[in-house]
Amino acid sequence: MRILIVLLYFIIYQSSLAQTSPNVILIIADDMALGDISALNGGLSKTPNIDGLIEQGIWFENAYSASPVCAPARASLLTGLYPHSTGVVTLSMLKYPELTRIKKELPTMADIFKSNGYKTGLIGKWHSGLGNGYLPNDRGFDEFEGFLNYQYVPDYHNFDLNINGQDIHFSNEYLTEELSKRAIDFVNRHHDKPFFLHLAHYAPHRPLGAPEDRIKPYLDKGLAKETATVYAMIEIMDEGIGALLTELDRLGIRENTMIIFASDNGPDPMVAKRPNLGLNGTKYTVNEGGIKVPFVLQWNKLGSGSKSYPITFIDVLPSLMELCALEYELETPLDGTSFFKTLTRDKAIPQRPLYWQWNRYIPEYSHNAAVRLGAWKYVRPYVTKDIPKNVSDRPAQLYNLVSDPYEEKDLLEDHPKKAQELHQYLQQWTTLIESRRTKK
Ligand SMILES: [Ca+2]
Numbered sequence: 001m002r003i004l005i006v007l008l009y010f011i012i013y014q015s016s017l018a019q020t021s022p023n024v025i026l027i028i029a030d031d032m033a034l035g036d037i038s039a040l041n042g043g044l045s046k047t048p049n050i051d052g053l054i055e056q057g058i059w060f061e062n063a064y065s066a067s068p069v070c071a072p073a074r075a076s077l078l079t080g081l082y083p084h085s086t087g088v089v090t091l092s093m094l095k096y097p098e099l100t101r102i103k104k105e106l107p108t109m110a111d112i113f114k115s116n117g118y119k120t121g122l123i124g125k126w127h128s129g130l131g132n133g134y135l136p137n138d139r140g141f142d143e144f145e146g147f148l149n150y151q152y153v154p155d156y157h158n159f160d161l162n163i164n165g166q167d168i169h170f171s172n173e174y175l176t177e178e179l180s181k182r183a184i185d186f187v188n189r190h191h192d193k194p195f196f197l198h199l200a201h202y203a204p205h206r207p208l209g210a211p212e213d214r215i216k217p218y219l220d221k222g223l224a225k226e227t228a229t230v231y232a233m234i235e236i237m238d239e240g241i242g243a244l245l246t247e248l249d250r251l252g253i254r255e256n257t258m259i260i261f262a263s264d265n266g267p268d269p270m271v272a273k274r275p276n277l278g279l280n281g282t283k284y285t286v287n288e289g290g291i292k293v294p295f296v297l298q299w300n301k302l303g304s305g306s307k308s309y310p311i312t313f314i315d316v317l318p319s320l321m322e323l324c325a326l327e328y329e330l331e332t333p334l335d336g337t338s339f340f341k342t343l344t345r346d347k348a349i350p351q352r353p354l355y356w357q358w359n360r361y362i363p364e365y366s367h368n369a370a371v372r373l374g375a376w377k378y379v380r381p382y383v384t385k386d387i388p389k390n391v392s393d394r395p396a397q398l399y400n401l402v403s404d405p406y407e408e409k410d411l412l413e414d415h416p417k418k419a420q421e422l423h424q425y426l427q428q429w430t431t432l433i434e435s436r437r438t439k440k
Contacts, residue, residue, distance in 0.1 A: 024258050102288050126146060214235065
């Protein structure tokens with residue numbers, strides 16, 4: 001009888017969660033490291049509002065992007081598929097338009113929210129395709145106020161924004177503050193109906209830049225100029241998030257608004273080397289430092305806590321579909337798994353292999369590829385930043401992330417069977433994902 005009552009409670013609780021059509025604000029920082037969060041770095045940086053979300057929300061201790069670089073990570077987030085299935089496998093939209101746009105036949109997260117009656121908006125970075133039919137307003141976003149690629153932002157104080165198809169130049173504003181202001185305006189205009197807002201900040205992506213008076217306190221702490229600038233950029237983004245949360249409170253919609261904050265990949269090694277919790281690797285590599293990212297989901301109805309099982313960006317869309325009871329007939333089954341039930345019950349997602357691979361241009365799967373299964377991670381190392389022309393002969397590595405989260409001790413020779421098992425997983429995934437990628 002007790003089991004039945006508990007079960008009924010969960011069914012009623014879950015359906016009441018789903019019936020509310022919560023607003024969703026998905027905030028993504030660009031190239032922000034886990035170690036850039038004040039709560040995790042002993043106060044070296046200043047991120048009180050992100051810290052607050054972590055304290056009040058659900059913190060995913062082992063959250064991963066789907067890629068160590070921007071465009072593939074974002075395509076994955078927006079579709080619930082591995083980057084290779086989306087068609088977005090490299091970075092330059094101008095040089096390789098066909099390798100950097102989400103396939104038209106795939107619905108995006110925005111398409112799905114929109115078809116369920118949500119008002120949808122993207123404020124900030126797109127980087128998921130150029131050309132007719134591939135722009136944000138074509139891909140489910142009712143409103144777009146942002147930049148299509150890096151050419152729009154030669155400087156944080158001197159940039160263009162595309163406002164629903166029209167480019168407008170800004171020379172006396174600071175990009176991050178402008179995006180925060182527009183996000184607040186969006187929730188003001190749409191607070192009386194369900195909305196999905198994707199706020200895709202550029203901070204702290206290069207070109208580094210922030211007002212001198214915001215950099216100075218970090219210089220006074222003895223930090224190098226570049227690191228001080230990155231922390232100032234992040235602090236300004238954090239303030240904007242705080243202002244957005246205050247606005248939700250003022251409008252009386254905080255209770256019914258779910259907020260996700262994450263970063264698209266690890267810190268850029270070209271700028272501002274800074275501590276990242278001791279993780280090995282950076283942006284561009286499939287080592288932990290390249291793909292392990294901040295990820296917090298805050299919604300008052302879900303309470304607070306932390307989850308230790310691994311998730312990746314492919315899990316976000318299926319989870320949001322369940323959390324918001326979104327209906328959509330998907331022709332391509334999603335690669336990700338919903339973590340919805342783990343939030344309302346004390347459970348974990350069943351163990352499954354998770355994959356990463358990236359190189360510039362057409363994928364060469366022997367380069368910079370990894371699979372994680374439980375504690376184990378098998379890595380085919382990063383080779384070169386140039387387009388690979390050959391199969392990599394660099395030896396693979398095997399790590400136990402529970403005993404060695406910093407990937408310091410290669411256990412391949414000690415555990416050849418485990419390495420072989422994971423190698424086979426990676427091979428099977430490669431075959432499947434490449435056939436999907438090249439499917440016409
Ligand atoms: Ca990025």
